[in-house]
Amino acid sequence: MVFVIAGERSGVGKTTVTLALLASLCRQGKRVQSFKVGPDYIDPMFHQYVTGLPCRNLDPVLTSESYIQECFAQHFQKADCAVVEGVMGLFDGINLNIGDTSQNIPNYFGSTAHIARLLNLPVILVMDCSRLSGSAAAIALGYSTLDPRINIAGLVLNRVGSSRHLELLKTSLEPLNLPILGVLQRENDITIPDRHLGLIPTDELPELDAVISKLADLGDSCFNWELLKEGRRQEAEGRSQQNTSISPNSDQNLPSKTRIAVARDRAFNFYYQDNLDLLQKLGAELVFWSPLNNQDLPPNIQGMYFGGGFPEMFAEELSKNTSVLTAIKSAILSGMPTIAECGGLMYLCDKVIDFTDTAYPMVGVLPTTAIMDQRLTLGYRQATTLGNSFLFDAETTVYGHEFHRSRLISHPEPALFHTSRVDTEEFTGNEGYNLLPNLHASYIHLHWGATPQIPQVFMESCLNWH
Known part of the structure; x- marks a missing residue:
């Protein structure tokens, strides 16, 4: 199982959804390798706290496209499943005007869409539905069709207010044939405290174990695991990418210790x-x-x-x-x-x-x-x-x-x-x-x-x- 967790914009709950998935998968006994798009340090701390494995940053601006592919392939090979948390909104990156522009598709370098495209991975789109009903379909349609190279595997509806609200959302989204892979109610919103540079790091949160346990419960109950497991079809493609070593090329045998x-x-x-x-x-x-x-x-x-x-x-x-x-x-x-x-x-x-x-x-x-x-x-x-x-x-x-x-x-x-x-x-x-x-x-x-x-x-x- 391998997915990219993307948001339609910042603040929609990507990290909550990612941590809930990671915690639930680990509870199921899976060895889970996580990745984070972009240069962030703090989200990877939470990933590692949950999975017990170091999270790997995927940032082609700081490294290169080939390094991203090598890094992903090397670490995914050792895991049962992988979850890639995106950055900001799906298409938010920097415009370097490089790459294939022949299809008149915006080329946002370093975005979550760029990484999903580079690694040929399916995307789960997280939507903040707290102020949406019928308009949810317009947003989902735009994200799923803007770049035909991106495979939107399904949606996670976050901050849903009630069963009536959920029915309105489902009715709106039904013509799009996009699977709803998860539904998180407003009262399920689990808050991790933050300050001037983002979330407070894990070392400063003595109650974090209780929060992770709640996130695992959320993951167990709020996702459609049967539909998620159908994503295994993408796994072979992800694992088949080149497994080039990312060790430094050194012509010196430097002493150990x-x-x-x-x-x-x-x-x-x-x-x-x-x-x-x-x-x-x-x-x-x-x-x-x-x-x-x-x-x-x-x-x-x-x-x-x-x-x-x-x-x-x-x-x-x-x-x-x-x-x-x-x-x-x-x-x-x-x-x-x-x-x-x-x-x-x-x-x-x-x-x-x-x-x-x-x-x-x-x-x-x-x-x-x-x-x-x-x-x-x-x-x-x-x-x-x-x-x-x-x-x-x-x-x-x-x-x-x-x-x-x-x-x-x-x-x-x-x-x-x-x-x-x-x-x-x-x-x-x-x-x-x-x-x-x-x-x-x-x-x-x-x-x-x-x-x-x-x-x-x-x-x-x-x-x-x-």
Whole structure:
């Protein structure tokens, strides 16, 4: 069984439907591999919490179309079934004006429709019916016919108000011959709390087990499992795709047991599993540790990796752990290779000022302060290095993603990247610090799937440092 869960727009309940399906399938004893379209970190945390398997991001902007196919094939091969959660609305992506435009069909690169088309997978369309009855048919007809290359396998009707409301919806949809694969009532709406960057991560939700149990009950009772299981006809096609290894192509036999400290706790938890896998395939021993709770760096490490997360929510705790702040600063200034993205960059600043305008001292390697702001910085970025750096030669272009509500009070000098929007090439600023020969510090999140030279250079630098 393999499906893409898409929405007719953002906020229709894709994540609730996806988690309910995952929880119910796992309750049935299935080994379920989940995927998430786009650059998101938090939804995959919930997927992994339910399935016990790392969720894989499918983002052709950050990687490539061929990488998406290889990644999906490799991980689907090991599972009984797969569920792909989409991003925003079905056709919401970026218009790069590439690919086949001969059929006068909008080409939204990186959208859920793009991924479904690329992997030849059936789509379940989730509709928010809270303010619809007869008009539901017009929406479903538009989505099912806009691009004939997309196979809409059926509908999930969410936030249905009553049995009378459901009858009106069914009557409206009947001429379309689109199966109704699930019905969720308004009172079934299960809320997961959120904040300024989306859902609150799993590590901060002590009652999550109870929520997942309710979602499994919802999945058991609200989906038409007989119709869903007919989707097995698509499974052979999905499994038949090339199973090319996505290991990095390295011409060096790097020694094993290269210890890299990876900060992972409530403050730092934004990592693409594929990035961690690439490091391990190159011989890294990943040592997960907590800047919140540990009193010192792990012993005998040769490199550090600070992902994104929510350091602003735990700024007081982080600032009080002075022994760790001192150890990190000393390690970086002594030349230890270090990667810090977004929240990791904030942590390496002199200070972080939170939403209450309270300033907290941080590591102090970067001569600036990160201050929280209501303005959201969001989008794909084309980033070109302004000079030789720790990980890149000058004038190297990579593609990444920004998603943060903080800003630096001073412009980085020397800056790491010249950045622009991927779709319009509009200049968005000079970004990141190229201050030390062993430090990569940037707001740009990078997925290394299509650029394995990044972890290779990082690993080689770690091996050469003592």
